[in-house]
Amino acid sequence: MLLDAAQWQDKIFIDGAWEPGSGGTAEVSEPATGASLGSIGIAGTGDLARAAESAAAAQREWAALPHSRRAAVLRRAAALWAEHAEDISWWNIREVGAVPGMAGFAVHNAEQECHEAAALPGRSYGELLPSEEPRLSMAARMPAGVVGVISPFNVPIILGIRSVAPALALGNAVILKPDPRTAVTGGVTIARIFEEAGLPPGVLQMLPGGADVGQAMVEHPLVRVISFTGSTEAGRRVGELAGRHLKRAHLELGGNSALIILDDADLDAAVNLAAWGGFFHQGQICMTTGRHLVHERLYDEFVDRLAAKASALPVGDPATGQVALGPVIDAGQRDKIHALVSASTGGGARLAAGGTYEDLFYRPTVLADATPDTPAFAREVFGPVAPVARFTTPEEAVRLAVTSEYGLSLGIVTGDAMRGWELAQKIPTGIVHINDQTVNDEANAPFGGVAASGTGSRFGGPAANVEAFTETRWITMRGKAPTYPF
Template sequence: MTLIDPTVFDTKIYLDGAWVQGAGEPIDVVEPATGETLGRLGGASPEDVSRATQTALVAQREWAALPHTERAAVLHRAADLWDRHAEEIGAWNTREVGAIGPMAAFAVRVAAAECREAGALPSHPLGEILATEKPRLSMAQRVPVGVVGVISPFNVPIILGLRAIAPALALGNAVLLKPDPRTAVTGGVTMVRIFEEAGLPAGLLQLLPGGADVGEALVTEPDVSVIAFTGSTAAGRSVGELAGRHLKRAHLELGGNSAFVVLDDADVDRAVNLATWGAFLHQGQICMTIGRHLVHESLYEEYVEKLSAKADSMVVGDPSADQVHLGPVIDEGQRDRIVDLVERSVEMGADLRAGGTHDGLFVRPTVLASPPLDAPAYCDEVFGPVASVVPFANDDEAVKLAGAGQYGLSLGVVTSQAMRGLALAERIPSGIVHINDQTVDDEANSPFGGVGASGTGSRHGGAAANIEAFTETRWVTMRAEPGEYPL
């Protein structure tokens, strides 16, 4: 059975369990590798957001009142459906997003794992008994927040949307999803179809593709209680500011410029293997991508030479037509930004050792040696296949370099002494740390999030983070008889 049929969603959005015309402009689904139009989705409007919210409120109350086993069953069926339709979904991921086959398959595997992890949440203890000075039962109870707005990005739309959708639904909430319009099939239609087939009642997951006006409407809608946003730091600041003015929680998972520290006792070949994956996977369009390669001066030249050779050997092309290492970046705007950052960095003195060229949306993996520390390709998030390599003389300098800048998402340290690496990492602010590994990883049961300009901490992954993110804490007391007071 086909899961994703473009004739079903043609020029439509998904409201109240049905594909209907949206009030916004239709959205073309474009394959970045070829420029081919794969289909058309409807566009939502702020008015559609209001309509969806009101029906979601009704559906959410009924959903939260169901036995926990029924909610869990929907999540487990959804997990099985991700596995069953993995090939079809992966093909859409490759064509719409530009992901190579292994990356597309990884996203689908994580999606199934996210649903299975979420399936355990409905039966998780949702409160605790509190000590009290009065003759009563006193409890801290976790209750659903109500309606959750999820705003997801283009780069890994399956994982970065589902990691909020699945736990929010499992904990008794309804979800309004606004995917990036560039990848709204992979990041939107697929979610809807999976949960539709899994038996999720109508109104609990609604699809609202659109632009900034739709995102703003989600944030400002009074009956949307929580916003889960994944995207750039600049956009996240706007979302957080707007949410703050409306006194609602916003879980922000933002940009990164991850440091990869190669200590003087590291094996260079193994470090380069890790660095190649962490810097160039998915064209560098991952928030955890290694942007800053910090290498001890005794290993520096060997590391740069081998990383550059690796970059030059990689095949860039259409991942749906050939076996390649890198596919296209998402669009011309992203390509032009990458090219601009590299060119300006070279003008400032960075040594271009590999790449630096492009053909259409296909950008060669690029290595910049010894860029100035204020070069934009070094200190900014590139979101492209660009590795900036800088030497350091000792551990203290490595800590200083790795901890500099505004981001604090993921950190990798390579050393033959694991405890030395852990001790070093403890001195560097970062939401995620990998000793003897690269910086790009994701597991459904593990907390995920960054510090500083990388976001508001771990708000996804694992029972503790998910329950904190998508429930409210309510104080409840109960006495056998009414209390008496002196007034």
């Protein structure tokens, strides 16, 4: 059994073995019920140092293997995601609070990420360059070495595997630090998949831990690239520390994505898109539609319809019932959501639906009459909250869209797709969807944001992955050594 607890319980994965971590253990809790699902090992900074040494040694042998051997491991990993989809999805539902559809999508995406990565080892890894000298001149892509991956709690499978798989395929070793709150889904599962797929010992290490372990990872000289997904606040610290240590950091950070509904939009379609973009996975997605901008001609009816839909959506335990929303991850996240909703209504926004919770189940919430000063409009909520603002002209919609410091995803709903495309050119984001909502993901598509949302499209697609996880080397060869003047 892939996730047999007897193997990983109270352990980390280091140097090819499941061992206790020096940081003790942490309980794995089910957000929906508070029940214990087991416990994981927690790494300390000493474990990180050991893992870095082990990974660096293993990386050299891994990179030296024929490209077909590396590709075969990635293909086997893809098959294992499919083979164990039911078991992995069960953990995703229980540990993360994902509804079954979200859990299944995450496993499917992980399978596709491995398929896409399996094609990377066989790709051309360089180019011939013209030279003024009688020599062969070329630029070659080389593995970066050891890649540190720091992944968050909210979509732990996807946000871990999308860095782990291509980094491994391109000849790197990886140290994965998942969020301890979802370390079985986002850490143990990935380690077990590659262990079963035949990845040599030491090439992948899995160390759940706190901020001290993340800092040690960024600081360690053998870790040459950091791939971080998380909040903008934490990402700034990671980027600053990485810069101090002269290493690359690929940062996929927060978002507060806008959905613009133009005056010629189909209202039924717009409400459906807004509900999905705003409430899916309890709003705990970086691409969540955080700002709903609606033309004044449609505004009142849109608010009424979205509020009615929100009020009718079932919220509950996704492991036991047919629900649209499960629990948020913990009480701290719930209280942050509620504080933003309360501050928004206190500042003049109208509560059209929701705004209440029971335990960790937060009702989908609609805040009408939002402005750029409304706290839930101005900040990333990371919860099922839909602030709605009105506009009168496309120019005003653009002004509202660009008020945010973030630049991750953008959705535009219109009866004229070219009109939406023209509007999108005025709003800088890393992703844009015409006649769709803001939450989309495919393994072969570039993913990333601009401004406070991160450092660009460093995930998805062969070009982005090769750029992210390799270094460029200039190489020349002569048949005979030249003679220099002295």
